[in-house]
Amino acid sequence: xxxxxxxxKVKGRWQAKVSLDLRMDLLWWTGGVESHRGKYPxxxxxVLIMEAAPLGQAAAWRDQFVSMPAYDRFDLGDWGKLISxxxxxxxxxxxxxxxxxxxxxxxxxxxxxxxxxxxxxGLARDHKDAISGSVxxxxxxxxxxxxxxxxxxxxxxxxITPDFRRLLAADASNKEGMAALxxxxxxxxxxxxxVALAGRSLLLPELRQLLDDxxxxxxxxxxxxxxxxxxxxxxxxxxxxxxxxxxxxxxxGLLRGPASPRCRRCGSAVVRTAPCASCGESGCxxxxxxxxxxxxxxxxxxxxxSAGGRAAANARAARPGPPTGHELDxxxxxxxxxxxxxxxxxxxxxxxxxxxxxxxxxxxxTGAGKTEMIFPLLAHVLEAGGRAxxxxxxxxxxxxxxxxIAKAFPAEKVNVLYGGSSDRWQSAPLVLxxxxxxxxxxxxxxxxxxxxxxxxPYHNDPMLAFAAEACCRDDGHFIFLSxxxxxxxxxxxxxxxxxxxxxxxxxxxxxxxxxxxxxxxGCMELARRRRLGGALRSELKNSINRGxxxxxxxxxxxxxxxxxxxxRTSFPDLVIEGxxxxxxxxxxxxxxxxxxxIRILVTTTILERGVTVPRSDVFILDADSGLFxxxxxxxxxxxxxxxxxxxxxxxxxxxxxxxxxxxxxxxQIQHMNRIAKARxxxxxxxxxxxxxx
Amino acid sequence: MSHPGxxxxxxxxxxxxxxxxxxxxxxxxxRHSAGDYGYPELCPSCAEAIPWIRDPRCPVCGRGxxxxxxxxxxxxxxxxxxxxxxxxxYDERMRDWLGQYKYRGRERLASVLGRMTVQGYxxxxxxxxxxxxxxxxxxxxITYVPVSPPRMRERxxxxxxxxxxxxxxxxxxxxxxxxxxxxDTEKQSLKxxxxxxxxxxxxxxxxxxxxxxxxNLIQNGQGFRNGTRFGQSQPLRLLLVDDIYTTxxxxxxxxxRLHDICASIGVQAEVYSLxxxxx
Numbered sequence: 001x002x003x004x005x006x007x008x009k010v011k012g013r014w015q016a017k018v019s020l021d022l023r024m025d026l027l028w029w030t031g032g033v034e035s036h037r038g039k040y041p042x043x044x045x046x047v048l049i050m051e052a053a054p055l056g057q058a059a060a061w062r063d064q065f066v067s068m069p070a071y072d073r074f075d076l077g078d079w080g081k082l083i084s085x086x087x088x089x090x091x092x093x094x095x096x097x098x099x100x101x102x103x104x105x106x107x108x109x110x111x112x113x114x115x116x117x118x119x120x121x122g123l124a125r126d127h128k129d130a131i132s133g134s135v136x137x138x139x140x141x142x143x144x145x146x147x148x149x150x151x152x153x154x155x156x157x158x159x160i161t162p163d164f165r166r167l168l169a170a171d172a173s174n175k176e177g178m179a180a181l182x183x184x185x186x187x188x189x190x191x192x193x194x195v196a197l198a199g200r201s202l203l204l205p206e207l208r209q210l211l212d213d214x215x216x217x218x219x220x221x222x223x224x225x226x227x228x229x230x231x232x233x234x235x236x237x238x239x240x241x242x243x244x245x246x247x248x249x250x251x252x253g254l255l256r257g258p259a260s261p262r263c264r265r266c267g268s269a270v271v272r273t274a275p276c277a278s279c280g281e282s283g284c285x286x287x288x289x290x291x292x293x294x295x296x297x298x299x300x301x302x303x304x305x306s307a308g309g310r311a312a313a314n315a316r317a318a319r320p321g322p323p324t325g326h327e328l329d330x331x332x333x334x335x336x337x338x339x340x341x342x343x344x345x346x347x348x349x350x351x352x353x354x355x356x357x358x359x360x361x362x363x364x365x366t367g368a369g370k371t372e373m374i375f376p377l378l379a380h381v382l383e384a385g386g387r388a389x390x391x392x393x394x395x396x397x398x399x400x401x402x403x404x405i406a407k408a409f410p411a412e413k414v415n416v417l418y419g420g421s422s423d424r425w426q427s428a429p430l431v432l433x434x435x436x437x438x439x440x441x442x443x444x445x446x447x448x449x450x451x452x453x454x455x456x457p458y459h460n461d462p463m464l465a466f467a468a469e470a471c472c473r474d475d476g477h478f479i480f481l482s483x484x485x486x487x488x489x490x491x492x493x494x495x496x497x498x499x500x501x502x503x504x505x506x507x508x509x510x511x512x513x514x515x516x517x518x519x520x521x522g523c524m525e526l527a528r529r530r531r532l533g534g535a536l537r538s539e540l541k542n543s544i545n546r547g548x549x550x551x552x553x554x555x556x557x558x559x560x561x562x563x564x565x566x567x568r569t570s571f572p573d574l575v576i577e578g579x580x581x582x583x584x585x586x587x588x589x590x591x592x593x594x595x596x597x598i599r600i601l602v603t604t605t606i607l608e609r610g611v612t613v614p615r616s617d618v619f620i621l622d623a624d625s626g627l628f629x630x631x632x633x634x635x636x637x638x639x640x641x642x643x644x645x646x647x648x649x650x651x652x653x654x655x656x657x658x659x660x661x662x663x664x665x666x667x668q669i670q671h672m673n674r675i676a677k678a679r680x681x682x683x684x685x686x687x688x689x690x691x692x693x
Numbered sequence: 694m695s696h697p698g699x700x701x702x703x704x705x706x707x708x709x710x711x712x713x714x715x716x717x718x719x720x721x722x723x724r725h726s727a728g729d730y731g732y733p734e735l736c737p738s739c740a741e742a743i744p745w746i747r748d749p750r751c752p753v754c755g756r757g758x759x760x761x762x763x764x765x766x767x768x769x770x771x772x773x774x775x776x777x778x779x780x781x782x783y784d785e786r787m788r789d790w791l792g793q794y795k796y797r798g799r800e801r802l803a804s805v806l807g808r809m810t811v812q813g814y815x816x817x818x819x820x821x822x823x824x825x826x827x828x829x830x831x832x833x834x835i836t837y838v839p840v841s842p843p844r845m846r847e848r849x850x851x852x853x854x855x856x857x858x859x860x861x862x863x864x865x866x867x868x869x870x871x872x873x874x875x876x877d878t879e880k881q882s883l884k885x886x887x888x889x890x891x892x893x894x895x896x897x898x899x900x901x902x903x904x905x906x907x908x909n910l911i912q913n914g915q916g917f918r919n920g921t922r923f924g925q926s927q928p929l930r931l932l933l934v935d936d937i938y939t940t941x942x943x944x945x946x947x948x949x950r951l952h953d954i955c956a957s958i959g960v961q962a963e964v965y966s967l968x969x970x971x972x
Binding site for chain 2: 001176272274275276277278279284286288291292295297
């Protein structure tokens with residue numbers, strides 16, 4: 001989109017401003033907005049730089065603008081020169097000008113476009129020219145009326161100019177979203193908008209959905225309302241894609257050329273450009289990484305509300321003192337949970353004076369009862385008047401967690417966000433969301449709890465890591481929950497760079513089943529021989545006689561079918577099924593397994609988390625496969641012995657060879673058991689039973 | 694790489710890294726590209742799954758299956774366009790691609806969809822050459838279905854224009870914006886056939902700048918290879934490009950306008966419709 005760009009001198013300093021509704025700015029700086037009269041110093045002079053510039057360029061110029069005394073003596077020509085020099089430098093810096101891809105912009109070449117085409121009639125131009133040519137033509141009607149040379153709008157000595165009057169009288173109806181001057185949004189409506197956008201990071205289509213949903217009265221006059229909120233300081237107007245921060249330094253700059261622009265919303269480097277009719281640029285950069293949540297592009301309006309109203313800030317200042325044991329009593333935690341939760345509460349109570357959120361790792365073994373542990377943490381933050389977020393990678397986890405949290409906090413409004421959820425635009429102190437939804441927040445939360453940090457899709461997705469970081473306030477706190485934290489975090493915790501607490505025992509106080517490795521041929525080999533190995537067969541028989549259900553993990557989807565048919569011939573009277581990410585009936589098979597209708601379920605790592613059955617044994621075939629790392633082996637092992645009634649499930653690694661991952665996984669589990677024993681979380685009687693069984 | 698001229702680490706890296714890319718159609722990481730089919734951005738399974746319409750069943754609308762609409766009395770005799778041809782059938786996968794491109798804004802798909810539309814044009818041309826026996830049969834002017842200015846500002850591009858530009862680039866004939874929308878019709882996908890036909894009738898008008906250029910073009914005959922002059926005896930063949938043909942209401946309304954435009958500058962017109970997909 002396009003926006004107006006002007007400079008204004010207030011209190012002896014020059015500021016550059018971007019405007020969606022220039023009339024509001026003119027009134028504002030000359031004391032014409034009723035509700036704010038007298039609150040702000042009147043302007044000394046206003047110069048319009050451009051009436052309709054591509055938003056990306058206007059915002060970039062504004063962001064680099066610094067007040068200088070010399071500007072006092074500038075005439076219109078000087079302002080014009082200032083911006084054209086900047087534009088040339090920018091083109092040189094980003095390397096776009098020379099290639100002519102981004103430099104030809106509408107307001108420079110609009111007149112050219114038409115002539116060029118009629119001069120060479122009938123000659124086919126190549127694809128890109130054809131598009132940009134006619135895109136430019138389509139914008140002509142508007143562009144001709146809009147001026148691109150600077151104009152005086154106001155000087156205190158001489159008063160307002162005719163152009164000021166012309167712009168103020170501009171017919172509100174020719175641009176959508178502008179309110180008529182007689183029907184401007186009320187101050188309290190603008191205030192409501194500021195509150196609704198606090199801590200948000202929204203693109204224009206999202207703003208309009210929010211308005212339709214939460215503030216329908218402002219939907220028709222969004223430009224005016226947003227501009228008023230921006231002028232009052234509660235809303236930032238940004239472009240979706242930020243220009244490159246600078247040239248790459250040294251050799252990298254020489255070899256790789258200029259840095260690429262970055263998406264402000266998701267932090268990804270932007271390498272795609274396309275001709276854009278909305279701003280008239282022939283190379284408007286857009287972000288492909290976060291397309292699924294609406295397109296962020298160089299001329300797209302990104303609104304960021306400043307976090308929290310005044311009330312919230314006051315509440316944060318009056319933070320309660322360090323937590324007492326009393327605070328933990330009502331949650332009914334096991335001793336291991338309680339100790340870790342207390343450590344996390346101490347971490348929360350410590351004020352964070354750094355410029356980045358403080359981080360805390362809560363390392364809880366599988367089946368430790370992580371969800372119960374986050375309740376006291378959420379309660380602590382909410383009682384202090386702060387905002388808290390629980391983010392998890394998967395939608396089904398959000399849906400499962402929502403009722404439990406609602407039950408634990410009956411008095412609080414809980415906002416549940418996932419793709420397609422209904423309460424997307426309400427604002428609540430407690431938010432439960434899938435990770436992608438975090439892109440819609442900016443520095444909003446005092447406490448961010450991230451569940452299953454190592455799970456897909458956090459794993460190796462810098463966009464989600466960026467989003468998680470960006471949605472937490474600078475003075476906020478981060479808590480990572482994981483049974484298998486990534487190595488770098490384990491190292492940081494060990495080195496004391498990141499605070500951490502371990503929950504080494506399960507809630508039922510029994511030790512974790514320790515995996516046993518059994519020499520066995522791989523899946524391919526078994527399928528080729530068409531019979532199960534002796535060890536595998538006898539272990540399966542043991543488990544079946546014991547009455548357990550069996551999780552059988554394989555490394556590849558293509559191994560599932562042969563293995564299922566092999567098992568069916570060996571155990572003809574059992575129900576045996578296989579499922580994978582490509583299986584349409586996955587959900588129903590998992591349900592059937594949970595309800596004990598399926599006895600053996602052959603699957604891949606997709607079921608390594610989340611699915612819990614009361615009496616289960618875990619068989620991992622091809623445990624030496626490169627696709628099973630330490631974390632996934634520990635997660636899979638964590639499927640066994642979850643229930644109080646059957647704590648001693650079996651975990652078996654079948655592999656032709658021993659690998660580091662298998663040894664590390666076994667060591668990690670043994671290590672946790674040792675700590676639990678040393679701290680007395682496992683009673684010796686229970687441990688003894690385990691030893692003998 | 695944004696700078697093809699320079700040798701960068703990126704290039705060296707890709708030289709040594711195992712070759713692979715993310716398929717533009719299904720998003721899967723793959724090592725095999727469908728470059729042999731002319732679609733190096735796609736994986737072979739996506740490229741093979743494109744539901745081409747090589748042999749249209751319906752001679753009017755180019756549908757791959759039998760078509761009751763086109764045999765309905767009035768439409769069969771008085772139709773503002775000669776025929777429609779589409780490159781592909783609008784199935785689930787194509788719906789997803791178009792959604793990704795048009796609504797999500799994944800503009801990288803533009804070039805794929807453009808090349809597919811060009812394929813559709815090639816088949817149309819072959820068919821016409823076969824039918825008319827004129828081995829030099831070709832389209833003279835290419836134009837497209839316009840979108841309304843607010844939609845254009847919102848989306849940033851007109852998909853029909855982009856497809857038309859691809860065809861124009863391939864056949865080396867002029868692309869002219871001859872039409873404009875007089876009002877914003879609501880989303881077509883929510884309406885019944887009769888509603889659409891009624892709604893469309895007055896939605897388009899001539900675009901003066903484009904019409905002027907068409908007039909110039911015809912007067913001095915520039916750009917047409919053999920210097921053809923158009924008049925009553927030699928009709929001007931116009932190709933109207935759009936993304937989807939559903940009921941033909943858009944093509945019908947635009948076709949009627951194009952006939953008016955050509956009549957106003959004193960030439961007889963034949964309108965052919967080409968769309969990327971036929972639903």
